[in-house]
Amino acid sequence: MMNPVMNMPGTWGTMGSTLLTVIFFWDMLRRYCPPELRRYLEKCSIRVSQFLNPYVQISIHEYLGSHLRPHEAYSIVEAYLSLNSSKHAKRLKAEMTKDNDSKLMLSMDEYEKTTDEFNGVQVKWISGKVATPPRPMSFSYFPEPEKRYYKLKFHKQYKEMITETYLEHVIKKGKEIQARNRQRKLYTNGHSKSYWSHIVFEHPAKFETLAMEEEKKEEIIEDLLTFTKSKDFYARIGKAWKRGYLLYGPPGTGKSTMIAAMANLLDYDVYDLELTSVKDNTELRRLLTETTAKSIIVIEDIDCSLDLTGQRTKRKEKSETESGKKEGSRKEKEESGSKVTLSGLLNFIDGLWSACAGERLIVFTTNYVDKLDPALTRRGRMDKHIELSYCKYEGFKVLAYNYLELEAHPLFQSVAELIKEVDITPADVAENLMPKSAKEGPEECLLNLIHTLEEAKSRQITKCTQELKDKEPNHDTAAPQQKPEI
Ligand SMILES: Nc1ncnc2c1ncn2[C@@H]1O[C@H](COP(=O)(O)OP(=O)(O)OP(=O)(O)O)[C@@H](O)[C@H]1O
Numbered sequence: 001m002m003n004p005v006m007n008m009p010g011t012w013g014t015m016g017s018t019l020l021t022v023i024f025f026w027d028m029l030r031r032y033c034p035p036e037l038r039r040y041l042e043k044c045s046i047r048v049s050q051f052l053n054p055y056v057q058i059s060i061h062e063y064l065g066s067h068l069r070p071h072e073a074y075s076i077v078e079a080y081l082s083l084n085s086s087k088h089a090k091r092l093k094a095e096m097t098k099d100n101d102s103k104l105m106l107s108m109d110e111y112e113k114t115t116d117e118f119n120g121v122q123v124k125w126i127s128g129k130v131a132t133p134p135r136p137m138s139f140s141y142f143p144e145p146e147k148r149y150y151k152l153k154f155h156k157q158y159k160e161m162i163t164e165t166y167l168e169h170v171i172k173k174g175k176e177i178q179a180r181n182r183q184r185k186l187y188t189n190g191h192s193k194s195y196w197s198h199i200v201f202e203h204p205a206k207f208e209t210l211a212m213e214e215e216k217k218e219e220i221i222e223d224l225l226t227f228t229k230s231k232d233f234y235a236r237i238g239k240a241w242k243r244g245y246l247l248y249g250p251p252g253t254g255k256s257t258m259i260a261a262m263a264n265l266l267d268y269d270v271y272d273l274e275l276t277s278v279k280d281n282t283e284l285r286r287l288l289t290e291t292t293a294k295s296i297i298v299i300e301d302i303d304c305s306l307d308l309t310g311q312r313t314k315r316k317e318k319s320e321t322e323s324g325k326k327e328g329s330r331k332e333k334e335e336s337g338s339k340v341t342l343s344g345l346l347n348f349i350d351g352l353w354s355a356c357a358g359e360r361l362i363v364f365t366t367n368y369v370d371k372l373d374p375a376l377t378r379r380g381r382m383d384k385h386i387e388l389s390y391c392k393y394e395g396f397k398v399l400a401y402n403y404l405e406l407e408a409h410p411l412f413q414s415v416a417e418l419i420k421e422v423d424i425t426p427a428d429v430a431e432n433l434m435p436k437s438a439k440e441g442p443e444e445c446l447l448n449l450i451h452t453l454e455e456a457k458s459r460q461i462t463k464c465t466q467e468l469k470d471k472e473p474n475h476d477t478a479a480p481q482q483k484p485e486i
């Protein structure tokens, strides 16, 4: 009897030669058969392999199209997989997250696999890289980036559930992780004049800690939240999704603090635009088109920024007429593009750039609202005018809680009476409530404040008395009254 093991080489040999013959004929067919038949055969082979392969595959590429536009879905999936890939995958890579300078995000390394389970169904995620053929004769300063992708593989019987429910779950979770990793930024244009530079925005201000009447605070919060949810409304009425706020009031009343509280409430970035560093309207336009969605564009002390106040403009126009110059030389100056002008700024507020996708808040602050050109502050440009004023008792209570963790104290009564009569800014109240040494307790801080308020009150009384005295006619030095002519 023939030993079956001894016969193996013969079997392998026959199989090998049959395979070679099939490959040979397949190749011949592909090369020499008419194109229609070739296409038909290719289709058939895909159908056969699809029939035999029970798995469905979905690819998510890092870049879209030939323009290498980053594909948002890729980074969302990457964030999602960072959750469980560290548990299952063996080869991981650590990268700085795009939005958080102090956190590493772990994700699957190239050509690694991980599994995920959803509603009792197992899916497989595979990471890979598109092989780019080498271009021997080409040389570029900008080499093409690596085109990575993720592939999701699952059994075809779950296709509906995966494409409808699971992918939605991946996007939702991935976005949540991205938001958690995201650090907000404070952009400024002051240093390298024509470009934004940024630092991490970590201002602790919150509306809860803002000294302000509760009702007014709630109204502002409501206004801000309504704005963020009004994407469809703005689209329907054909308006760019933006809202202008004018914050005005004396120094130290919390204008800048409120901007930080707004950014924290909405989770927005802040662009602090220093207008005096902007060369001209063109540069202003460029800087603004570079701002991202979900941001607050701030111009502080707008009354001090360039030639933008109504009074200054009027004064200038007046002097021009006086010196016989033609009207419209202001226009010439604007056109020469030497400086940012009022019209440049108005274009920025309601010009075409503002149609950039995504929501934006524009906030101007000033100490002197009356000085501003009405064109700048009219509704539609500055939709909401918010006055931040001197500290009232309600505001003091917020500060007392912030600084001293006190909700009530016998000395509050004295503060309540004094604060009604004295103009004191929240900044000054805060300064008094701040313990200056470890020995100073809440009571000492309240006494400090009472002392400051009393001093301010007596100063105010002296000032008023002086003013009244000045108004009264001085009998000693007054010129002798002329007798009426007869
Ligand atoms: N309404 C407020 N609530 C809580 N803290 C406040 C308030 N106003 C001022 N402060 C405190 O005073 C400091 C100065 O306030 P802020 O810089 O916001 O004033 P501002 O109105 O922007 O002043 P300026 O007009 O000079 O820019 C802040 O750091 C904050 O601690």
Ligand SMILES: [Mg+2]
Residues within 6 Å of the ligand: 255, 256, 257, 300, 365
């Ligand atoms: Mg300020």
